[in-house]
Amino acid sequence: MSSNIIDERLTCGARVLLVPSQANQIVALCAFLPIPGAIERADEAGLVGITLRMLLRGTKRRTADELAFAIESLGTSISFEVFQDFSLGSMVCTDDALEPSLNIFFEVLQEPSFEPAEFEKERQSTLAAIREQMDDKLAVTQRAFLRALYGEHSYGFSRLGELETVKEFRAEQAVALYGNFVDPSAALYVCVGNFDPDRVRELLNAVVIARPTAPMEGVIPEPLYVRNKTIHIDREFEQSFLIVGFPACPISSEDWVALRVLNSVLGEGMSSRLFVKLREGMGLAYATGSFVSFHVRGGHLAGYIGTKHESVELARDLMLEEFSRIREERVPEEELERAKNYVVGKNLIDHQRNARRAFYLGYWETVGRGYAMDELYPELIRKVGTDELHRVARKYLVEPTIVSVGQRIVQ
Structure with a gap:
């Protein structure tokens, strides 16, 4: 498969891997953002995740409801999630809806509105998800195991967050994190599916912008494991x-x-x-x-x-x-x-x-x-x-x- 991968950079500097395939009529795009969940301090546990989820709660052009309607009308799915070492934006669409789907994806990524009312909805939704986890014996045990093993290292924090941290989050924190760390031109974009590489390259060059952000090098230390506990x-x-x-x-x-x-x-x-x-x-x-x-x-x-x-x-x-x-x-x-x-x-x-x-x-x-x-x-x-x-x-x-x-x- 490696011979089928087109590896290049956009004019803004972003790296792209294009993998055209006619196996089906689906196109998938993954945007790997250099924003590790493990940059969070103990009092920030869950902040990266809630910031990313806010991207789908409205843009400068559309309300949350209008955005959801536009995405669903195309039969497209868009999601964002945080991992320990990176964050991920994902889009899946049919090949005939690729251009409008890409436009919406980058509108979401690059023009979030962070409306305070929508932030409060997301905060309450996150708190509900944490409470639900607290009623799940596997989730409770996994959370406790990671904290016990990693101690105060951020790999031991739940990426969803803790009740005591999420309760204190404010919209301004999400706005600041987004402004400091989200640079679309620093992402790695991987596109797999039924598409014309020249057309996708043209579309990405037209929509991906560069934003100055804080440096991210060396932000995650090596863990000091807690053993025999x-x-x-x-x-x-x-x-x-x-x-x-x-x-x-x-x-x-x-x-x-x-x-x-x-x-x-x-x-x-x-x-x-x-x-x-x-x-x-x-x-x-x-x-x-x-x-x-x-x-x-x-x-x-x-x-x-x-x-x-x-x-x-x-x-x-x-x-x-x-x-x-x-x-x-x-x-x-x-x-x-x-x-x-x-x-x-x-x-x-x-x-x-x-x-x-x-x-x-x-x-x-x-x-x-x-x-x-x-x-x-x-x-x-x-x-x-x-x-x-x-x-x-x-x-x-x-x-x-x-x-x-x-x-x-x-x-």
Whole structure:
């Protein structure tokens, strides 16, 4: 696919990756904005996200209702979201609606109105979403785990924000953040779908403008992980939730590929170790598995389980046994092949839609791996061997952080 990618810069300096494809009549555009959610201080948790969501609440030309009507009339979708290391604007439209859809997308990105009344609506909507998360045992446990592992580092903050921070937000803060950090000419634009590259280049050159903003280099420090920490949070949930996790490597490390496969062995799919042991073997879980995240400055890998309150200690001990076993014993070749096939298969299936293809190309470029990684990814996964898997297991699966949420049962 790399031979089909047109990599160039617009007259304003913005970089674009154009990937024409006639596989369907859909065009997807991803705008990778160099505004990491992790720039937030503790008292600003959630500010980047609420600022981005405000872009769809009216422009200098249209009210929020008029904007929504214009987007929906084209059958187009536009969204903005924040990640730890960047922010993302996305647009998906049919090929015959590309020009008006692009015009609206850049109107939204470059001409937001930040009306105080609309900001208050978004603030209340965000507070409602946070309260909803507080009633979800998985969300509560994940939030607590990240804060426990990353300490005061911003990777440990919820990108949605906290009730105590969002309650204090004012429209002026969003206006200031937008003015200081949103420069459309500094974004990476990735367009995938049925389009004429010359026409898209012409359209982008006509609409993308440059704005002076504050420098963003070096704003995210390396995390100082908190290791060997155990936390229990008493909540009146019907069941308990447990996460046992470890610091992992940043995406720049060569270890990330083996850790990605290691996560699959541990907790992805119904033949993974945690599923077979904790759910099928012991009947402890209604949900169990593992997850891994790699950021520019750090990362983590963790196992999780939802279980009865009285089974939390047993589940914790058995999960720790599985982590210990994979540290001490090499994974058999057959099991390793299953795990690698699972990772590669999920990746290929996720590339069926143009929007996901655009996302992955831009993601790899934005985090410093280069967009060619999207094509190399399956090959790198398949090259992981038992020795490499054993090495990273011994290196990273030590000094766990353990967080449980639910009713404590004294046994």
